[in-house]
Amino acid sequence: MIATVQQVLEMALGRLTQTVTAFVPPLLAGLAILLSAYLIACLARWLLNHIFKGIALDRFLYRSGISSLLDSSGRLRATRIVSTSAYWVILGAGALTALSAFNTELTTQMVATTVFLFPKLVTAAAILLAGVWLAQYLGRGALVWASNEGIPACRKLAAAVRVVVVFVAVVVAADHLNFARSVFLAAFILLVGGATLAASIAIGFGARGAAERCFEPRRDGELSQAERPVWHHL
Amino acid sequence: MPGNGIPQDSLRRLGELGKADIVVGIPSYNNARTIGHVVRAAQAGLAKYFPQFTSLIVNSDGGSTDGTREAVLAAEVGDERLLMLSTPALPAHRLSLAYHGIPGKGSAFRLVFQIAEALGARACAVADSDLRSITPEWIELLLRPVLYAGYDFVAPYYHRHKYDGTITNSIVYPLTRSLYGLRVRQPIGGDFGVSRAMLRRYLERPDWETDVARYGIDVWMTTIALAEGFRVCQSFLGAKLHDAKDPGADLSAMLHQVVGSVFLLMQEYEPVWRARQGSQPADLFGFRFDVGLDPVAVNLERMLAALARGAQDLAAVWSLALEGETIETLRRLARDAVRDPTAFQLPDELWARIIFDFAGAHRSRPLERAHLLKSLTPLYLGRVASWVIEAEKLMAAEVEERIERLCRCFEEQKPYLLARYAGQPGARPVLSKTAPEARPREEKMEVSP
Numbered sequence: 001m002i003a004t005v006q007q008v009l010e011m012a013l014g015r016l017t018q019t020v021t022a023f024v025p026p027l028l029a030g031l032a033i034l035l036s037a038y039l040i041a042c043l044a045r046w047l048l049n050h051i052f053k054g055i056a057l058d059r060f061l062y063r064s065g066i067s068s069l070l071d072s073s074g075r076l077r078a079t080r081i082v083s084t085s086a087y088w089v090i091l092g093a094g095a096l097t098a099l100s101a102f103n104t105e106l107t108t109q110m111v112a113t114t115v116f117l118f119p120k121l122v123t124a125a126a127i128l129l130a131g132v133w134l135a136q137y138l139g140r141g142a143l144v145w146a147s148n149e150g151i152p153a154c155r156k157l158a159a160a161v162r163v164v165v166v167f168v169a170v171v172v173a174a175d176h177l178n179f180a181r182s183v184f185l186a187a188f189i190l191l192v193g194g195a196t197l198a199a200s201i202a203i204g205f206g207a208r209g210a211a212e213r214c215f216e217p218r219r220d221g222e223l224s225q226a227e228r229p230v231w232h233h234l
Numbered sequence: 235m236p237g238n239g240i241p242q243d244s245l246r247r248l249g250e251l252g253k254a255d256i257v258v259g260i261p262s263y264n265n266a267r268t269i270g271h272v273v274r275a276a277q278a279g280l281a282k283y284f285p286q287f288t289s290l291i292v293n294s295d296g297g298s299t300d301g302t303r304e305a306v307l308a309a310e311v312g313d314e315r316l317l318m319l320s321t322p323a324l325p326a327h328r329l330s331l332a333y334h335g336i337p338g339k340g341s342a343f344r345l346v347f348q349i350a351e352a353l354g355a356r357a358c359a360v361a362d363s364d365l366r367s368i369t370p371e372w373i374e375l376l377l378r379p380v381l382y383a384g385y386d387f388v389a390p391y392y393h394r395h396k397y398d399g400t401i402t403n404s405i406v407y408p409l410t411r412s413l414y415g416l417r418v419r420q421p422i423g424g425d426f427g428v429s430r431a432m433l434r435r436y437l438e439r440p441d442w443e444t445d446v447a448r449y450g451i452d453v454w455m456t457t458i459a460l461a462e463g464f465r466v467c468q469s470f471l472g473a474k475l476h477d478a479k480d481p482g483a484d485l486s487a488m489l490h491q492v493v494g495s496v497f498l499l500m501q502e503y504e505p506v507w508r509a510r511q512g513s514q515p516a517d518l519f520g521f522r523f524d525v526g527l528d529p530v531a532v533n534l535e536r537m538l539a540a541l542a543r544g545a546q547d548l549a550a551v552w553s554l555a556l557e558g559e560t561i562e563t564l565r566r567l568a569r570d571a572v573r574d575p576t577a578f579q580l581p582d583e584l585w586a587r588i589i590f591d592f593a594g595a596h597r598s599r600p601l602e603r604a605h606l607l608k609s610l611t612p613l614y615l616g617r618v619a620s621w622v623i624e625a626e627k628l629m630a631a632e633v634e635e636r637i638e639r640l641c642r643c644f645e646e647q648k649p650y651l652l653a654r655y656a657g658q659p660g661a662r663p664v665l666s667k668t669a670p671e672a673r674p675r676e677e678k679m680e681v682s683p
Contacts, residue, residue, distance in 0.1 A: 064601055137601070140551055144608045147547040148486060150540070154547050 030098035037094020131169020259346025279373025340451035376427030388427035450495030470520030544612025555595030
């Protein structure tokens with residue numbers, strides 16, 4: 001009896017030892033890698049913050065309006081973007097290397113999936129960023145146009161333009177990632193179809209007169225009576 | 235004779251003419267009603283004041299469908315005895331051609347300049363086709379300083395109704411003057427005289443396909459002359475009476491094209507205007523006299539409504555150019571204007587700062603330029619409303635004095651522009667002294683015929 005218990009205990013201890021022997025070194029190695037990656041990331045961030053000026057990039061971000069898009073104060077600096085990006089890339093790479101130290105089927109698959117998805121994720125993020133920028137640009141254009149034309153609720157109109165463009169960007173990004181493709185596509189078709197139908201009905205019934213005036217070619221020498229007094233004195 | 239971009243169908247006709255000393259260009263688009271008078275005035279002016287020169291009148295047309303070109307070719311001075319000439323006058327040659335390229339006044343001018351250059355003209359004048367007040371003396375006044383006094387660019391100087399020419403009075407004149415240091419009162423007048431050297435410089439430029447091809451042409455011509463050191467003067471032409479400006483066009487586009495052109499040229503000539511301080515009067519030729527002017531109707535209520543709408547909706551766009559404090563002030567002014575429209579006033583300093591801020595943003599945010607310029611419309615209308623309220627009871631001389639004050643404010647605020655242009659967001663405006671008295675204007679030089 002005692003021998004059996006001793007044998008079971010020895011086997012359990014052996015399994016534990018085997019497990020510890022098998023996993024602790026990779027765990028320690030992983031932690032060491034992660035710690036190293038963290039230190040390197042912090043160092044890289046510090047160095048970039050102090051060395052990289054990024055004046056040209058700053059100018060591009062400012063001129064393109066991306067800095068005001070990412071940070072409403074519009075004072076986002078290239079140095080911060082580059083150093084933060086470098087920090088997270090190094091940390092991410094360190095995390096993946098740490099995971100791969102375990103050399104199990106699960107971790108190998110996780111690393112492989114991440115490496116495989118990374119370019120796609122970057123592309124999708126770029127699509128989203130471009131979409132948000134375009135939405136901002138078109139929304140602003142719609143806002144200025146509508147305000148100058150005296151169209152009521154022009155801010156809502158601009159917001160609608162922004163939402164539609166961002167939604168299109170999300171659909172494209174999701175399609176690129178092959179994520180819930182049919183759901184997004186169906187929603188997109190419904191949205192565009194609904195908007196078209198609503199516009200058709202509005203033009204057909206509610207704004208018939210306005211549409212007539214809009215599509216009727218303006219005769220030479222003719223300004224609308226409302227327009228003339230405002231502009232006559234230019 | 236080089237072709238230099240002149241359409242083939244026109245070259246043959248120019249070949250027949252061979253050469254011309256003077257070219258008078260008249261751009262047109264559906265101006266059949268008024269262009270005949272302009273052509274007759276040009277013909278009479280050339281016959282009366284420059285009979286010794288070979289002259290050509292060129293109508294550069296944008297595809298009129300109302301018989302404008304036929305009206306040009308049919309226009310006759312009539313009884314030449316009325317001109318009281320000592321010798322029989324040879325009629326000026328006339329051409330009516332369709333220009334190619336971007337539709338607009340600038341493209342029309344380009345063809346005129348190409349023809350003048352191809353014919354070896356010593357001087358060229360251009361006049362708008364919708365003028366009702368043009369006389370033969372205008373041709374003399376635009377050409378004589380070039381032909382006999384060595385000037386390269388003759389700008390017009392008119393009497394205009396106090397509510398007419400508000401883009402000129404509120405933006406282009408004060409800005410051009412404060413930048414380039416010469417007081418050219420009508421930088422976008424539309425009727426100019428230019429020398430051959432000036433013509434060549436214009437034709438060398440690569441930017442004919444921009445807003446210059448449209449309404450930007452006038453300020454473009456004036457700015458190049460001012461910034462590149464050509465000899466510039468003004469000629470007093472009397473009253474400017476013309477049809478409503480280019481009816482059928484999107485008139486708000488005029489503001490954007492003109493102001494956009496000023497801002498673009500500011501970027502090109504930054505070293506020039508950074509180095510210039512204050513302003514000098516430009517030589518003014520012609521005998522000055524007072525004239526009656528057509529009244530101009532304005533819709534104050536609508537202009538203030540546009541400003542209020544802009545203040546409510548466009549803060550996000552304005553924030554690309556203006557400081558938060560400025561936007562807040564504008565909002566307050568717009569709110570107050572709704573309560574009491576007659577008390578509304580957009581102060582000169584604030585207005586100068588707005589224009590300088592927009593100029594800076596136009597430079598630093600190239601992708602947002604279109605939005606920025608379009609968002610200027612309600613601010614411009616607000617400024618016009620303020621002007622209309624303030625100038626309601628002013629006489630002509632007081633109006634000029636008031637514009638002079640605005641110009642001085644722009645000049646005083648120039649350090650603010652320099653700071654904003656250098657990308658300093660927190661640049662402080664220059665606090666002006668109390669409204670200064672007008673400096674006495676220098677005596678103007680008269681030219682003898």
